[in-house]
Amino acid sequence: MSPREALRTAFQAILANRLRSFLTTLGVVIGVMSVVLLVSIGQGARSEITGAIEGLGSNLLFVLPGSGDFGGPPTRSRFTLDEVEAVARALPRGEERVSGQVLGTETVGAEGERVTTTVYGVSAGHTTVVDREIARGQGFAPSDVVGNRRVALLGADVATELFADLDPIGRSISIGGSRFRVVGVLEVVGSSAFGPSQDEDVYVPLTTGMRLLSVSNVDTIYVRSDTTEALDADRETVERVLGQRLAEDQFTVFTQDEIVGVVGTILQILTFVLGAIAGISLLVGGVGVSNIMLVSVSERTREIGLRKALGARTRDITAQFLLEAVALTGLGGVLGLGIGVGLAQVVTLVSPIPAEVTTWSVALALGVSTGVGLLFGVLPARRAGRLDPVEALRHD
Amino acid sequence: MRGGGGAPGVPLLEAEAVERTYRMGGDVEVRALRGVSFRVDRGDYVAIVGTSGSGKSTLLNLIGALDRPDGGHVRYDGRDVREMSDTELAELRNVRIGFVFQSFHLLSRMTARDNVAMPLVYRTSSPKERRRRATEALEAVGLGDRVDHRPTELSGGQQQRVAIARALVTEPALILADEPTGNLDTRTGEEIMGLLEGIQADRGTALVVITHEPEIAGRAGRRIELRDGLVVADAVQIPTRSTPAAVAP
Ligand SMILES: Nc1ncnc2c1ncn2[C@@H]1O[C@H](COP(=O)(O)OP(=O)(O)O)[C@@H](O)[C@H]1O
Numbered sequence: 001m002s003p004r005e006a007l008r009t010a011f012q013a014i015l016a017n018r019l020r021s022f023l024t025t026l027g028v029v030i031g032v033m034s035v036v037l038l039v040s041i042g043q044g045a046r047s048e049i050t051g052a053i054e055g056l057g058s059n060l061l062f063v064l065p066g067s068g069d070f071g072g073p074p075t076r077s078r079f080t081l082d083e084v085e086a087v088a089r090a091l092p093r094g095e096e097r098v099s100g101q102v103l104g105t106e107t108v109g110a111e112g113e114r115v116t117t118t119v120y121g122v123s124a125g126h127t128t129v130v131d132r133e134i135a136r137g138q139g140f141a142p143s144d145v146v147g148n149r150r151v152a153l154l155g156a157d158v159a160t161e162l163f164a165d166l167d168p169i170g171r172s173i174s175i176g177g178s179r180f181r182v183v184g185v186l187e188v189v190g191s192s193a194f195g196p197s198q199d200e201d202v203y204v205p206l207t208t209g210m211r212l213l214s215v216s217n218v219d220t221i222y223v224r225s226d227t228t229e230a231l232d233a234d235r236e237t238v239e240r241v242l243g244q245r246l247a248e249d250q251f252t253v254f255t256q257d258e259i260v261g262v263v264g265t266i267l268q269i270l271t272f273v274l275g276a277i278a279g280i281s282l283l284v285g286g287v288g289v290s291n292i293m294l295v296s297v298s299e300r301t302r303e304i305g306l307r308k309a310l311g312a313r314t315r316d317i318t319a320q321f322l323l324e325a326v327a328l329t330g331l332g333g334v335l336g337l338g339i340g341v342g343l344a345q346v347v348t349l350v351s352p353i354p355a356e357v358t359t360w361s362v363a364l365a366l367g368v369s370t371g372v373g374l375l376f377g378v379l380p381a382r383r384a385g386r387l388d389p390v391e392a393l394r395h396d
Numbered sequence: 397m398r399g400g401g402g403a404p405g406v407p408l409l410e411a412e413a414v415e416r417t418y419r420m421g422g423d424v425e426v427r428a429l430r431g432v433s434f435r436v437d438r439g440d441y442v443a444i445v446g447t448s449g450s451g452k453s454t455l456l457n458l459i460g461a462l463d464r465p466d467g468g469h470v471r472y473d474g475r476d477v478r479e480m481s482d483t484e485l486a487e488l489r490n491v492r493i494g495f496v497f498q499s500f501h502l503l504s505r506m507t508a509r510d511n512v513a514m515p516l517v518y519r520t521s522s523p524k525e526r527r528r529r530a531t532e533a534l535e536a537v538g539l540g541d542r543v544d545h546r547p548t549e550l551s552g553g554q555q556q557r558v559a560i561a562r563a564l565v566t567e568p569a570l571i572l573a574d575e576p577t578g579n580l581d582t583r584t585g586e587e588i589m590g591l592l593e594g595i596q597a598d599r600g601t602a603l604v605v606i607t608h609e610p611e612i613a614g615r616a617g618r619r620i621e622l623r624d625g626l627v628v629a630d631a632v633q634i635p636t637r638s639t640p641a642a643v644a645p
């Protein structure tokens with residue numbers, strides 16, 4: 001039988017029993033739909049998060065506690081203010097280019113309003129280092145940090161939530177029960193898909209923040225290089241300075257590229273895992289197809305007998321039923337793909353996570369769904385091919 | 397291998413001391429055929445008769461190359477069916493034999509034309525050629541205006557005509573009909589027999605009809621009678637036909 005004729009025969013059989021064909025392949029439809037949807041969401045999350053890190057600017061170095069093994073347990077930071085200062089002293093214009101950071105969740109209140117948000121203790125140069133603009137007022141002065149002053153910079157949303165239309169500059173707020181004076185409001189960053197928006201951030205001077213949060217260690221040290229070319233030299237300096245003060249496995253310096261790479265890889269793996277879990281439902285769908293195909297073979301025993309009497313060889317019959325299974329799961333794959341892509345659009349519309357339909361997830365879903373048909377069609381197809389024509393014709 | 401082919405002198409079909417025994421569970425055996433011999437030549441018209449259980453269907457399966465004998469030989473064009481592989485048997489059925497069954501065996505999801513074209517699907521032929529030949533075969537059985545109908549939209553007699561067209565479309569050397577009128581009323585049955593006989597007469601196709609109806613058996617040029625798995629009579633006879641062989645225009 002020619003491939004073209006075989007395909008025609010397969011579709012004829014599928015269309016002859018539309019509802020049943022649809023129900024048979026429903027598992028595949030749902031499986032492919034979940035794979036496409038979950039992978040799109042994972043992929044969208046990856047782009048969003050890596051994009052957010054890239055938004056910090058490409059000339060940034062991150063000094064993180066621990067040996068840099070992201071798979072291991074979280075390590076307690078050994079950085080103190082002394083380490084931040086040592087790094088700043090070792091670099092030209094270090095005061096402007098180095099920032100230590102601590103963070104914690106606190107309740108912030110003013111004018112009878114209260115919000116719970118992330119409060120960062122940061123060095124004076126922080127806004128420049130991580131590339132955040134100040135919309136109104138001014139940033140911290142080195143004296144604010146040295147003097148342990150209770151001053152604060154508000155994210156745009158926090159400012160609106162606490163003060164509505166009032167100008168917050170110079171007004172007082174309470175953070176974790178202490179009074180602070182607002183010195184500036186940060187420029188709007190825009191919506192973020194993950195965690196609280198950066199417009200919810202509240203900054204206080206590093207020393208004040210450490211006292212407020214009752215911590216003695218700095219979580220992260222940021223270093224901004226003037227140019228991309230200067231990154232390596234700055235990194236060596238940072239590593240040398242910290243190497244003299246800390247053990248080798250107590251700190252690691254990353255470039256922004258490396259962080260994006262590591263985070264990207266982790267999210268990629270997560271996406272694969274999501275896809276694989278959804279893929280299991282595809283296999284379950286395949287078992288369903290196999291089951292119904294076996295029923296179909298037994299129902300169509302007389303057809304098989306007839307075809308053999310008319311000259312069909314064992315392999316013609318096997319190929320016919322195999323192709324039917326593949327066409328069935330292939331159609332299910334196309335349908336599931338359509339629904340999955342549609343749902344991905346809906347997710348993009350209604351949630352802050354833009355789902356990203358990727359070519360590889362589409363190719364994988366279609367490849368796997370036809371593969372599932374091939375795999376689970378073999379058993380029924382072989383059974384059909386092996387039927388004895390005499391017995392098959394007598395069947396009722 | 398095509399319609400009227402085969403070497404001269406060699407019979408189209410030869411059964412020689414054919415035996416077929418069914419083994420049931422345990423030691424029970426049913427000897428359905430116990431040494432059957434006869435031959436069919438090109439253009440013959442043979443009726444095989446016998447009471448129920450005499451072995452007619454078993455014999456049909458063997459001469460239809462759907463089954464192999466346990467003893468003796470079935471030869472097509474001198475070639476022993478027992479020495480042929482399953483694939484060779486499939487080709488033999490496709491090329492040399494046209495089947496007509498009591499219960500028509502049409503696929504209800506296909507049009508009359510697709511049903512008729514089905515045997516052509518298992519040989520190299522273009523869709524266009526299949527279409528043309530199937531249409532011609534349907535015209536030959538008087539259903540030129542029903543090509544796109546499905547079996548459920550046709551009467552029993554029309555369905556059997558479609559089945560005959562399907563047997564005809566490959567231009568076989570032998571048409572094997574198993575109780576072809578069994579599911580039809582007497583008048584329609586006679587029309588169907590007339591149609592088969594017209595094909596046999598006009599195209600020189602050998603016709604073997606299995607029946608238990610004496611009126612049908614009486615129409616053939618030769619009558620083979622089976623009893624308990626043995627041939628008890630094999631004789632040329634003068635056909636008795638109530639209606640002349642009528643092929644639809
Ligand atoms: N598949 C089979 N298994 C066991 N016995 C069978 C089978 N087919 C036919 N028989 C037996 O073989 C004998 C001949 O049957 P069959 O060829 O069908 O006769 P007929 O067609 O003349 O009625 C009967 O006794 C029948 O019961």
Ligand SMILES: [Mg+2]
Nearest residue numbers: 449452453454
């Ligand atoms: Mg019988």
